[in-house]
Amino acid sequence: MLAFYNGEFIESTEKIVSLEDRGYLFGDGVYEVVRIYNGKPFMLEEHLERLKNSAEALHIPMPYSDEEFKQYIAEGLNRLNESNVDIYMQITRGSAPRNHVFDKDIQPVTAMIFRKSKKIADDIRENGGSVLLREDQRWANCYIKSLNLLPNILAKNEAAEKGCYEAIFYKDNVVTEGSASNIFVVKNNELYTTPLHKGILPGITRIAVLKVAKELNIIIHEEFFTPHFLKEADECFVTSTTSEVLPITIVEGEKISNGKVGELTKNIYEGFKELTK
Numbered sequence: 001m002l003a004f005y006n007g008e009f010i011e012s013t014e015k016i017v018s019l020e021d022r023g024y025l026f027g028d029g030v031y032e033v034v035r036i037y038n039g040k041p042f043m044l045e046e047h048l049e050r051l052k053n054s055a056e057a058l059h060i061p062m063p064y065s066d067e068e069f070k071q072y073i074a075e076g077l078n079r080l081n082e083s084n085v086d087i088y089m090q091i092t093r094g095s096a097p098r099n100h101v102f103d104k105d106i107q108p109v110t111a112m113i114f115r116k117s118k119k120i121a122d123d124i125r126e127n128g129g130s131v132l133l134r135e136d137q138r139w140a141n142c143y144i145k146s147l148n149l150l151p152n153i154l155a156k157n158e159a160a161e162k163g164c165y166e167a168i169f170y171k172d173n174v175v176t177e178g179s180a181s182n183i184f185v186v187k188n189n190e191l192y193t194t195p196l197h198k199g200i201l202p203g204i205t206r207i208a209v210l211k212v213a214k215e216l217n218i219i220i221h222e223e224f225f226t227p228h229f230l231k232e233a234d235e236c237f238v239t240s241t242t243s244e245v246l247p248i249t250i251v252e253g254e255k256i257s258n259g260k261v262g263e264l265t266k267n268i269y270e271g272f273k274e275l276t277k
């Protein structure tokens with residue numbers, strides 16, 4: 001697959017990463033996933049802004065300006081010659097003899113992988129997916145999109161093994177987010193989502209959905225809610241760059257409401273698709 005490594009375009013499987021890269025040794029780095037629709041990056045400015053915030057929080061200097069990133073992305077898209085693409089972007093702190101303390105001369109390492117977008121299975125897109133509820137065992141700074149994803153991948157794997165689409169986390173009896181998504185519920189035609197705080201990722205798709213909901217004159221509550229409130233919801237969906245707006249119809253084996261994809265969810269998905277055109 002086409003990849004980018006520190007200014008050069010290479011094959012993603014090329015043996016090029018130093019074994020002493022701190023991303024490899026410590027998960028010491030940050031990432032983004034950006035989607036390209038019909039050749040156009042979707043909300044790239046917002047992704048670059050979040051990448052900068054994540055890097056800054058970990059004291060990793062940005063290797064490129066926004067303009068340089070945009071140029072490399074344009075070049076990668078040209079080379080790949082696909083119109084619907086997912087770009088994985090990663091910056092690690094760099095390579096140095098293993099030591100918890102940062103080497104003072106260390107230089108960040110930037111990688112990108114360009115891959116044709118994967119379509120969500122029609123059945124899940126049309127009929128909704130199911131989710132597990134699991135305790136959020138992650139650290140307190142999940143607003144940083146860091147490479148450390150062990151609790152996320154373990155929860156998502158458990159979900160996949162049980163035939164579920166996603167695992168939704170809760171902490172102290174409030175729902176936080178999915179293992180790789182933000183969560184929304186609808187109750188009495190009003191929309192609820194966890195408020196931004198350090199415990200969740202400020203999703204870019206979340207921003208798009210809030211914009212669509214506002215345009216549809218839906219009342220929005222950015223408020224904490226409990227797992228019980230989620231189970232008793234009228235509708236539910238999760239959002240992410242790769243899942244877009246994905247209906248959830250089953251929580252822990254129980255149907256949400258009548259178990260059908262809700263009207264508001266459908267309308268918001270339609271509005272979201274318009275934004276990507």
Ligand code: PDD
Nearest residue numbers: 033179180181182201203204205240241
């Ligand atoms: N994940 N919360 C978590 C924990 C996530 O990992 C993601 C996205 C989101 C949604 O963010 P956005 O709408 O900006 O994609 C929320 C990406 C897609 C991933 O790790 O593959």
